[in-house]
Amino acid sequence: MREFKASHSATFEINLYGLSGATSVIFGLYGAWGARFFTLGPAAAQSRTRTPVMSSTSFARRESVDSSAAAFQAAHKAAPFASKHPKGFGEMVLVDGVSIEKTYLLPVPNLRQWLPEEDQQTCNRRKLDTVAEDSVERKSTYNKIMGESDVILGDIRRNDSQEAVSRAYVRAGPRANTYFDPSKVKAAVVTCGGLCPGLNNVVRDVTLALWNLYGVREIYGIRMGFAGFYNWTSLDQKEAPIMLTPKTVANIHHYGGTILGSNRGGFDQDKIINFLTTYGVSQVYVIGGDGTHRAANKISEECRRRNLAVAVAGVPKTIDNDVDLLDRSFGFNTAVEEAQRAIRSASTEARCVPNGIGVVKLMGRSAGFIAAHASLSSGDVNLCLIPEIPIELDGPRSCLDHLEHVVEEQGHGVVVVAEGAGEELLGTSVEADAGGNKKLPPIGAFMKDRIQEHFAKKGKECTVKYIDPSYMIRSVPANAADSLYCMLLGQNAVHGAMAGYTGFTVGLSANRVGDIKGAKSSD
Structure with a gap:
């Protein structure tokens, strides 16, 4: 990584909007409403005249932090989003000890570096697929x-214990x-x-x-x-x-x-x-x-x-x-939406029988993001198992113990398990596909069997419905x-x-x- 040429050294102001506690902040932006907050020093801000921080404010070079802070304060007050808000957003508060002095860029290789003679240096004028009357x-x-x-x-979340250094991407x-x-x-x-x-x-x-x-x-x-x-x-x-x-x-x-x-x-x-x-x-x-x-x-x-x-x-x-x-x-949000269909089906099946339990297996080889996001957003899931967290099935405060209490209290339960969860229980397969990915053990069917065994040992009846949408969540538009x-x-x-x-x-x-x-x- 190389050090970024433009100066990003600045003490900056951030409106905390009444928040208190640790000095941990996020560099944000107002987006379409106009005001943008970056860790840009006065020189860098001046160099960005093509994208002004505020349409009504031009940043000139200032030698002191106080004048720079005043400029940010003025930009904040004049921001269309803040001015249109019925109660306004108050004064900005200076956060001590939170700054960025150096930014290191992760460069991307460019053909100009080793084949400069092939560089066409063509002016990038966007082509419009239309032709005027004069055929020009x-x-x-x-x-x-x-x-x-x-x-x-790359590091937009900051606090006063971090070094004043950030990575950056092109x-x-x-x-x-x-x-x-x-x-x-x-x-x-x-x-x-x-x-x-x-x-x-x-x-x-x-x-x-x-x-x-x-x-x-x-x-x-x-x-x-x-x-x-x-x-x-x-x-x-x-x-x-x-x-x-x-x-x-x-x-x-x-x-x-x-x-x-x-x-x-x-x-x-x-x-x-x-x-x-x-x-x-x-x-x-x-x-x-x-x-x-x-x-x-x-x-x-x-x-x-x-x-x-x-x-x-x-x-x-x-x-x-x-x-x-x-x-x-890309595709993750769509997959989560589609996964919720399976969760809703499992919830419906579980609610309609005595001590019903729906078990849904979702994709997630080494990360449980689909399972976690679908579970949290559905609001119907009582137990979610993901690869990142080892599974403890038996004993007090275990997964099966928790599920038993849930069924006792509400009469049904829903379990979601990511396909890569439970390797510590079932072991790792030595077989691999053409892409080098190891084949995963059948954690979904395993959980269904263990749930039935657990309730049987306790002398309790349960009806377990197992749903595996598998590739259905990835083959949709x-x-x-x-x-x-x-x-x-x-x-x-x-x-x-x-x-x-x-x-x-x-x-x-x-x-x-x-x-x-x-x-x-x-x-």
């Missing part, structure tokens, strides 16, 4: 062009100049691994961004994962790449799955590179999980070794929402929130690749989309 193509600039000083702070978005000449770009899009709500959305949004924003006209859709780069011949075209156009992707976001198909395994670096060189592909968009991203980084590193001007961009996909550094993964998120990911992956970034992934961090360097293939 019309183009427009973007609303905001990202520069080197546009970053996302903020995603269009750049002033593209590395590639868009008219010469050929791109490839591939989906790998398991299904996830929103896959079709990402494929569609990458295609539309390439076609409508940059004018790219050759976009290969690689079929059935990495093997689709080579696992076909001129005589057998069943799994040959398809050409992606606005017409072919027009309505695919209304359906689950992926129009390209997906598969685990099949990675052959040399054969994939051979496809890229044979067909002149200069941008590869890889949509997949951690294993897929490791493979994508191998492609990026090999292209660099061979001095190939190929940008490799990743879009992280995991229904389990267990991607480090990111706020969430993305909901509105995930659809919007997929659009942000797809478009910003294209912006990053066009700028020459490679070996990176796009994702939401601190509620902003960033370009984040991928791990080395040896990791």
Whole structure:
């Protein structure tokens, strides 16, 4: 990581709005209402004139902290959101000991670093797919062009015990100049691994961004994962790449799955590179999980070794929402919504019989986010078991003891268990799938049997209904929130690749989309 050039050294003010206690704060923003709060010193604030902190206030360089604080105070008072509030928001309070003096940026590799001679330095003028009466193509600039000083702070929660240092990521978005000449770009899009709500959305949004924003006209859709780069011949075209156009992707976001198909395994670096060189592909968009991203980084590193001007961009996909550094993964919200259907069914079944117990197994190999979020948001779950917490089944204050008391009190109970929970009870399988993932023990059926045994030993009757929605929660179309998120990911992956970034992934961090360097293939 390198130290960020722009100065982020400042003592700043934050309105606590009546909160008391430890000096722990969150760097936030008013968003659409105007006032933004960043850890920017006067110099940095001055350099951001294209995005003013307040439309009615311009920050000039000030030498003292007091004058800087006064400026923030004035901005706060003049904020449209604060002024429109019937009671206002009062004075801002200076928080002592909470500051950021240095920000270290995690840089993203760029083709300009080792192939400067291939840099086309094309002015990034957004292409509009319309033609004027004089047949002259019309183009427009973007609303905001990202520069080197546009970053996302990785540590927005602060308190007075932390060092005045923060990490940062490159903020995603269009750049002033593209590395590639868009008219010469050929791109490839591939989906790998398991299904996830929103896959079709990402494929569609990458295609539309390439076609409508940059004018790219050759976009290969690689079929059935990495093997689709080579696992076909001129005589057998069943799994040959398809050409992606606005017409072919027009309505695919209304359906689950992926129009390209997906598969685990099949990675052959040399054969994939051979496809890229044979067909002149200069941008590869890889949509997949951690294993897929490791493979994508191998492609990026090999292209660099061979001095190939190929940008490799990743879009992280995991229904389990267990991607480090990111706020969430696409498809997760949809999966939680769908999981609630199973929980409601289990609750209904349990309520309608004496001592009824509904057991629902949900996806979550090594992280229980789906199980936890679905349980908490449903309001119907009495016991939730996740991989992060060891399960204690027997004894006082154990899981089964708790469930017994719940059934005694309300006449029924609902249990949710993540598929990866309980390895300490059932052991770890030595078998693995093509993607290297170990097969999981049947924790759902195991819990059903143990619940029945527990109640039988106590001489109590119970009726246990076991529901396993399994792949149903991941094969549905993305909901509105995930659809919007997929659009942000797809478009910003294209912006990053066009700028020459490679070996990176796009994702939401601190509620902003960033370009984040991928791990080395040896990791």
